[in-house]
Amino acid sequence: MKLKEIDRTAMQAWSPAQNHPIYLATGTSAQQLDATFSTSASLEIFELDLSDPSLDMKSCATFSSSHRYHKLIWGPHKMDSKGNVSGVLIAGGENGNIILYDPSKIIAGDKEVVIAQNDKHTGPVRALDVNIFQTNLVASGANESEIYIWDLNNFATPMTPGAKTQPPEDISCIAWNRQVQHILASASPSGRATVWDLRKNEPIIKVSDHSNRMHCSGLAWHPDVATQMVLASEDDRLPVIQMWDLRFASSPLRVLENHARGILAIAWSMADPELLLSCGKDAKILCSNPNTGEVLYELPTNTQWCFDIQWCPRNPAVLSAASFDGRISVYSIMGGSADGLRQKQVDKLSSSFGNLDPFGTGQPLPPLQIPQQTAQHNIVLPLKKPPKWIRRPVGASFSFGGKLVTFENVRVQAQQGAEQQQQQHHVFISQVVTEKEFLSRSDQLQQVVQSQGFVSYCQKKIDASQTEFEKNVWSFLKVNFEDDSRGKYLELLGYRKEDLGKKIALALNKVDGPDVCIKEGKQESEFLPSAGGTFNISISGDIDGLITQALLTGNFESAVDLCLHDNRMADAIILAIAGGQELLAQTQKKYFAKSQSKITRLITAVVMKNWKEIVESCDLKNWREALAAVLTYAKPDEFSALCDLLGTRLESEGDSLLQTQACLCYICAGNVEKLVACWTKAQDGSSPLSLQDLIEKVVILRKAVQLTQAMDTNTVGVLLAEKMSQYANLLAAQGSIAAALAFLPENTNQPNIVQLRDRLCRAQGQPVPGQESPKIPYERQQLPKGRPGPMAGHSQMPRVPAQQYYPHGENPPPPGFIMHGNVNPNAATAQLPTSPGHMHTQVPPYPQPQRSQNGWNDPPALNRVPKKKKMPENFMPPVPITSPIMNPLGDPQSQMLPQQPSAPVPLSSQASFPQPHLAGGQTFHGIQQPLGQPGMPPSFSKPNIEGAPGAPIGNTIQHVQSLPTEKITKKPIPDEHLILKTTFEDLIQRCLSSATDPQTKRKLDDASKRLEFLYDKLREQTLSPTIISGLHNIARSIESRNYSEGLTIHTHIVSTSNFSETSAFMPVLKVVLTQANKLGV
């Protein structure tokens, strides 16, 4: 594929491999005149910018030269490793001159670009080559068998490789050996090649096939094999490339006869020794494998001959060719389409003609259109064999569980020599372990959990704590495992009961003591006289008088109000006590409203038991005091909530110190989820060890909560789930798959955890153990083998994948959301025998859309059911009596379910989880209805929605049993029969609302469900017309409230129709009609 074009008739030289960016230098060719017959000459430098899709090369510099060139090379001499100095351009001129240019100066636009010049040669200098081992050494060849070796550091005096060959002839090619630095080869049009040893300073071998037809136009050494070289012949009678091995120099090793006419130039790829370019007078550019003779590639060219061809040293897929039609083209041998070329042609034509009106016809030309057939031609196939440089020899990829897969292709030298190489192909799987401390700490934690040695673990952590805060946290955690945890919490907050007692005693003795005594004395002195003296009851108009009057009339309320108004607090309280509880409470409230002292609010809270107020409004600097108060006074049922509240306030405070203290509150509250949130906010949790820090606390707290508050800690919130799976992921990444599994919360539906669990189980190399999750938690997508046609499960194809799969952390419910029970429909179905046909349509936990807050896979939040309540709650009301034929779905899977009415539902729905967890407060209520369940047939939600208020909604069990494993989209009931459903359901509703006894209600409720069979049959349109018309008649009679007529029609239908067709719903319809008749609705 052609990449770039330059319209020049010129010799070309690529910048050395070290150089970036890639430049191409062109020097006006001495041999070929272009169409203008211009004698001016120039040296130009272009940049190869492959990110520019156009065919133009970016011109960087032009230097007007007084010379025209026979040969141009670009050596890396004096380039440093950074490539700042861009080497030396060495040009062979017409009159025995060699000129050294500084390309960086040319690019910079300097006038003095010539480094040195020497015209020691005779005639045109056609051959030049740089020694790749000593880049300061340049060999040149000219007429009269002249060969010079130039040292660029000492350019004035060249050396010779030895005595001139006789007879004198032109040197057309010269090349340094690619393996041995002191070996040089030269060739001449006469067909002879000479190999020189510079150490011996003489020719060591002459290579010739004695045909006298070889007319050497090209010479190249094998890039890898020191003794091999190729010679190309320009002679049309012998258009061959000969491959010689100097060890067998009597005849060519191989002759490549791929060109029809003489070869003008060759170039051997340094990047891949199996690629040799040649261009000839047959206007072909071929790429062949000189080691086999096979042609690998023919470049698409025009009909022009190319006289020079060069591989780009830096970009091995790129080559340039200079052709006699005055153009240098840059190609890629990797194939590809040549859209760019076409575009350039279009552009050229367009710019010449424009779309205007070049001929003055008054009509603009239509836009140029490129014939379609060129497009097909422009697809250029790549090399027949892949070049060496795209063959990746080594690689390493991580996979799950911290395994690293590496492969290498080591060449093992075999005895037979270089060509017979054996390759060892190995793939290694290694375990990468980088976090040793993390692993050992995780191991410790696991042991603690197993051995239950929490107290000593916490103590160890306290002892090892680096910071006060860390110490506090562990102390708080430790308290959870000790008796009188609240008292100990108080101690930790600095409120030791004994200390306080001492302090108070001290204070009373020293300061308050005398004061109190005085007061008491006063009181006595006041009381005594009043008791003994005259008792004046004033009823004057002042306050005293009014109070008196109120008291006398028994109006305590007014009296208290008056006292309060007069700020006689003590009087008011005393009076209020007399006035009864209610008045006392009111008075207290009023007092507190009026009183403003600092301590009042605390007193308020103590008296009113309103701790929420304290926690909500205390100054956060006093969080310790607030927490202490809560610890002392709060009732068990509100304790956690209050701690939570305080924690939340602390957390939302800007002060980062206070934020971290919130953790302590959460520990008191036993709120794992919030602890995680707060901790994550305060600490940088990205490193394994800090995650370990968090998980240690979380695990301990969870255990504590399990022990003390008897709550089910197996339910896991979103954030904790995220952290736990992060932790498990880390463990897994270190190869500790079993440990990762152990730390993953077991009883959860969090998608990320379920996924990880599945992945870990399978990674262990075993089918998922036990009943945990017998199926992978993904929706298995059906991918048929190329053949079209309807397949099962296509409705779930990834066309709308986002609705089916939610990644971790998506759509979390509001925190604190309480959900009773934790029903996983898939867990329920998972243990059922499932036929393979259901595999693909199973609704798994993985892609479950969450449309409802009540969805089964919402993370269940705290479920604080005290231990004692567990047992009774766990017993379920008996399942409504249903007979097998009543299964509304007719789903084979549902029918496999045990139909015993008394089947304990929790068992069937939860059996995939370990039993002990079931006892952990899982309660079942009717609200389990998974509204978000896409496969939920509408019939299931019906009873709930349409059931009469107060009617027992007993379908929870029904629903659990028949949770579909398939997504079933029910057909709608045909419009014309919809009236049946609405009429019957309406009737049941009416009956339900007027029925009084629960038995009737249950009957009706049951009937409502059983009628689903009828609706299903209507959907499927399987009922015979006579039955349908009969049903419509019944409906009509219901509408006219003539139920006895309805019953008559009913009897008629039953007697005339097939029993099996009607048995599912007709009896129940009769029940409804009878009831309606009885109730007279």
Add this chain to the structure above:
Amino acid sequence: MIHDAQMDYYGTRLATCSSDRSVKIFDVRNGGQILIADLRGHEGPVWQVAWAHPMYGNILASCSYDRKVIIWKEENGTWEKTHEHTGHDSSVNSVCWAPHDYGLILACGSSDGAISLLTYTGEGQWEVKKINNAHTIGCNAVSWAPAVVPGSLIDQPSGQKPNYIKKFASGGCDNLIKLWKEEEDGQWKEEQKLEAHSDWVRDVAWAPSIGLPTSTIASCSQDGRVFIWTCDDTSGNTWSPKLLHKFNDVVWHVSWSITANILAVSGGDNKVTLWKESVDGQWVCISDVNKGQGSVSASITEGQQNEQ
């Protein structure tokens, strides 16, 4: 000559591909090695293999010098070709499955400079989108960005379709790394050009998301350099490179660990090194992998192979 070896999602199966045109699948559970399948269908050296997420079944994609991409599927224990993509004009060098959240989408990078995206549309049909001239004279690597919804995950209102922005990175012979983004109309647009390498970009690897807002890409090149590119801003437009190391030889491959904290770098000197970012943000070589060493190790030996 083996050119790629990849484990499946669970790390229990190993797929290899080779110059001998074969794709092989081994069961490597419990340290064993059982050849499950020897898949034939390519007519040239096979460069890369990629496992699809198991939610779509057991699916493997392979790409080859024969200009084809083949998608293989296991059906009832038998591996068979399920699709063949022939839309490229030159060697297909890299295949990479999109995050499974998007559906079954495969990105393929080719020496013809184009990148094609195959999307499974059901009914055995694959829709092809092609980005022409993605990298002049060749795309060497493609790597998808992890599925992350812009903005916080927590803020996503429940029940709504997550608003994913699909992105991937590619590296090519134009020394560039390019980032591509799917526009709302479903067209792929070049979003960014990352320039730092001075020679062919041999591989790019977008790091898995670990819940941080930072995006990270590793790239390696013919020039021996490995760069770590990071982008902190939410718009995803400012990427800054950090030189991990300059090796003396071509670096062929970079691979992130699942937890995105370790980078495995494979060089032309047949060396594999592991790198980790230290606390101060410097990349440190933590190990030269001694192949086959470790607590879990298995070695799969393929005998002398027929070089193509």
